[in-house]
Amino acid sequence: MVLVETLADLATARYGTVSDEVCIAIRDGADLAVVQHGIGVLAPRLGLSALQRVAATTAAMELARNILVHAGAGEMLLGVVRTASGGRGLVVYARDEGPGIADLALAMRDGYSTAGSLGLGLPGARRLMDAFEIESAVGRGTAVLCAKWSTPHE
């Protein structure tokens, strides 16, 4: 599993130049409000519509809550990405060193939960975002990289 030091490394490889990087430690419920605030701060720099901002915030909060529920602690990195073709987007990277996911295909299916919850967090976050990748290794952790484009992006 690729463990990168900064969002810039990973997102730059995938999407383009990353700026305005924000790192939020996810340790308890109060940190979810910080995630919401962080996206609220970055969204105007991207020209995200209100709907895009709400969708991205909802996805980020689901991913942050997954970290709390399954790993206990982790971190979320937010940033602004500019692609080579001039597109702009919000990039969200959620990672933890929790138990990892044994069956990713199963985890990405609606209604599957190992924590007695609704089981919508991962597939829901994927629907809410424009780009979505997940990596996980049992016993090592989980990482999700996703993005919301303010302009259409292939």
Next chain:
Amino acid sequence: MPTQTPILKQGDYLIVSLQDAVSDTDLAALWRTLVERVGAQRIRGVVIDVSALDVIDSFACRTLTQVAQALGLRGAEAIIVGIQPDVAFSMVQLGLSVRDVRTMLDPEEAIEYLDRVTRRGPHAGRA
């Protein structure tokens, strides 16, 4: 910093306005307060106004539906009002449903409905 959620008593109803970014602990405390007040004040309806919420995620949704169920067990109908358009869209994308809880557009609509089902006339004190 703990936020106080305002609870207004209007006749036999409570109107609760959730503030934006209400924390897990605030919600848990609110739940307890509401369930107790329903008994202490013989509350028939609780209107939960979420119009200030910019985001409703699966945890908030699950908690709200559980609060509604608990209030129902105590004889009060809970109605969630004011889900914002973008929030409604994101909830549907996420796959959330509040199927077992009544939702309406605003507190006025909820109170009209509560007056009807509790067979009250125009609410005392309202024009």
